[in-house]
Amino acid sequence: AKDPDWWRQAAVYQIYPRSFADSNGDGIGDLPGITSRIPYLAALGIDAVWLSPFYPSALADGGYDVDDYRDVDPKLGTLADFDEMVAALHGAGIRLIVDIVPNHSSDRHEWFREALASPAGSAARDRYIFRDGIGPDGDQPPSDWEGMFGGPAWHPVGDGQFYLHLFAPEQPDFNWANPEVREDFLTTLRFWSDRGVDGFRVDVAHGLAKDLTHPLPSRAELADRLLAADGTHPLWDREELSEIYAEWRAVFDEYDPPRIAVAEAWVAPSRRHRYARADSLGQAFNFDLLRAEFDADAFRAIIADNLAAVRETGSSNTWVFSNHDVVRHATRYGLPAGGGADGEVGAAWLLSGGIAPELDASLGLRRARAATLLMLALPGSAYLYQGEELGLPEVAEIPDHDRQDPTFFRNAGVEVGRDGCRVPLPWTKSGSSFGFGEGSAHLPQPVWFGEFSVEAEDADPSSTLNLYRRALWLRRDLQDSEELTWLESGADSVLAFERPGGWRSFTNFGSEPARLPEGEVLLASSPIEGDVLPPATTVWLR
Ligand code: TEU
Numbered sequence: 001a002k003d004p005d006w007w008r009q010a011a012v013y014q015i016y017p018r019s020f021a022d023s024n025g026d027g028i029g030d031l032p033g034i035t036s037r038i039p040y041l042a043a044l045g046i047d048a049v050w051l052s053p054f055y056p057s058a059l060a061d062g063g064y065d066v067d068d069y070r071d072v073d074p075k076l077g078t079l080a081d082f083d084e085m086v087a088a089l090h091g092a093g094i095r096l097i098v099d100i101v102p103n104h105s106s107d108r109h110e111w112f113r114e115a116l117a118s119p120a121g122s123a124a125r126d127r128y129i130f131r132d133g134i135g136p137d138g139d140q141p142p143s144d145w146e147g148m149f150g151g152p153a154w155h156p157v158g159d160g161q162f163y164l165h166l167f168a169p170e171q172p173d174f175n176w177a178n179p180e181v182r183e184d185f186l187t188t189l190r191f192w193s194d195r196g197v198d199g200f201r202v203d204v205a206h207g208l209a210k211d212l213t214h215p216l217p218s219r220a221e222l223a224d225r226l227l228a229a230d231g232t233h234p235l236w237d238r239e240e241l242s243e244i245y246a247e248w249r250a251v252f253d254e255y256d257p258p259r260i261a262v263a264e265a266w267v268a269p270s271r272r273h274r275y276a277r278a279d280s281l282g283q284a285f286n287f288d289l290l291r292a293e294f295d296a297d298a299f300r301a302i303i304a305d306n307l308a309a310v311r312e313t314g315s316s317n318t319w320v321f322s323n324h325d326v327v328r329h330a331t332r333y334g335l336p337a338g339g340g341a342d343g344e345v346g347a348a349w350l351l352s353g354g355i356a357p358e359l360d361a362s363l364g365l366r367r368a369r370a371a372t373l374l375m376l377a378l379p380g381s382a383y384l385y386q387g388e389e390l391g392l393p394e395v396a397e398i399p400d401h402d403r404q405d406p407t408f409f410r411n412a413g414v415e416v417g418r419d420g421c422r423v424p425l426p427w428t429k430s431g432s433s434f435g436f437g438e439g440s441a442h443l444p445q446p447v448w449f450g451e452f453s454v455e456a457e458d459a460d461p462s463s464t465l466n467l468y469r470r471a472l473w474l475r476r477d478l479q480d481s482e483e484l485t486w487l488e489s490g491a492d493s494v495l496a497f498e499r500p501g502g503w504r505s506f507t508n509f510g511s512e513p514a515r516l517p518e519g520e521v522l523l524a525s526s527p528i529e530g531d532v533l534p535p536a537t538t539v540w541l542r
């Protein structure tokens with residue numbers, strides 16, 4: 001059915017392709033591997049897959065350094081494999097969203113190689129952001145800016161010029177003021193839409209537009225401007241983005257049903273919703289819950305604010321606890337509270353991947369299950385990250401020489417990188433790479449991974465996998481309109497609300513048992529006895 005609103009309350013499962021399933025034993029997950037696991041995805045009860053980059057890439061940043069936007073990395077398969085995967089997903093009733101990375105290409109992209117081979121001031125260089133060096137000898141970077149992964153944001157090319165890279169040096173930023181760049185991305189959107197993809201996840205959607213026409217501000221001045229968040233920052237969240245995404249919207253609307261898009265924009269909540277408007281990308285990731293402590297008041301405020309804001313944009317809400325960039329939530333919730341400012345799970349923990357020695361893993365998992373069940377009762381789309389349905393914790397024990405993430409290498413000592421949430425999935429209790437593939441996995445799996453395998457959890461009725469399955473299928477039956485009514489729970493630590501059809505959700509965030517209201521228990525995140533709502537537990541009642 002061509003339901004144009006399919007995305008509004010979808011459960012979307014993120015696949016990090018190199019770590020999902022390996023079909024040919026080279027240790028790298030691939031597209032045929034994904035296709036072979038579609039029965040698993042279908043049984044899970046998801047509505048769509050979001051596929052992280054699968055394009056040709058030297059993997060300087062896990063595939064977010066794209067060599068060619070209109071091809072498949074040969075290590076992951078071919079375009080024919082892609083078409084087969086799309087057909088099989090659609091055959092199973094699962095839609096596909098692909099990641100698109102418009103802020104930067106890789107330094108191996110044809111256009112960037114052409115830029116390097118061309119002189120300063122050439123048309124080829126104008127597709128990226130080149131500037132002359134400064135200082136008495138002209139050998140100093142144009143400004144003191146730092147990249148997101150640490151180190152200078154300008155890289156010298158040997159002829160007196162430098163190029164801008166807000167991420168790794170292998171990720172030169174595009175010049176979005178150049179019409180050729182704009183046009184090429186429209187071609188890419190059509191290329192994948194024509195192949196049947198249902199939508200796009202837009203990487204660093206708040207980047208792209210930049211204003212470097214004025215004297216470049218210092219790093220300190222930039223930081224001040226960011227706080228103002230008024231659309232005039234030279235690098236982030238600029239007003240011109242609306243124009244760019246209006247052009248994208250016109251392309252999405254060429255299709256039936258229109259292709260959807262979700263913005264990844266790390267901006268202030270008050271600025272996020274402009275990406276979600278119907279004349280823009282249509283939906284934006286809401287990372288507020290992801291950054292919050294496991295706390296009833298924090299969750300209540302975030303949910304209420306977002307329900308109100310989204311009503312104004314006409315979009316639907318999005319909820320996220322885990323993705324390929326952050327410490328898995330089963331681990332985060334086992335960390336001591338108050339790691340950061342403003343009641344957030346310390347940005348330090350989140351972004352550094354630093355695992356505290358005082359981690360309580362079983363509390364973390366218990367809370368993660370409760371939080372997920374709460375999220376799946378909320379109106380809007382739930383974005384799930386591969387492995388969270390197994391309750392996978394962050395993998396801390398990765399030897400330095402096996403690490404791949406650039407944040408580790410460029411910021412060593414400050415960050416341990418994002419590899420710990422990207423370790424290949426365990427499918428079986430034992431055997432070569434726990435069923436991921438016949439060879440050894442590209443990131444080492446810990447010895448205990450088999451306990452969290454699909455095989456082990458499949459057989460255990462109380463496993464996290466079976467909880468996710470039941471929750472996702474029930475949610476499909478129960479989801480109705482996007483209404484939510486808050487309920488008086490009688491306890492500060494208990495967050496309660498009702499959805500249409502008499503579906504109620506109660507979460508006890510506290511460490512003491514609370515009273516469970518009357519009703520039919522549909523599902524609970526931990527075992528329930530009598531009229532007690534145990535600590536760190538969500539129950540669905542009707
Ligand atoms: O992330 C955008 C981003 O701003 C990241 O720096 C994010 O804040 C960080 O990873 C949190 O640890 C996107 C992708 O999700 C990420 O994997 C890429 O590395 C990045 O863009 C560059 O493409």
Ligand code: CA
Pocket residue numbers: 022023024025026027028029030075
């Ligand atoms: Ca492979």
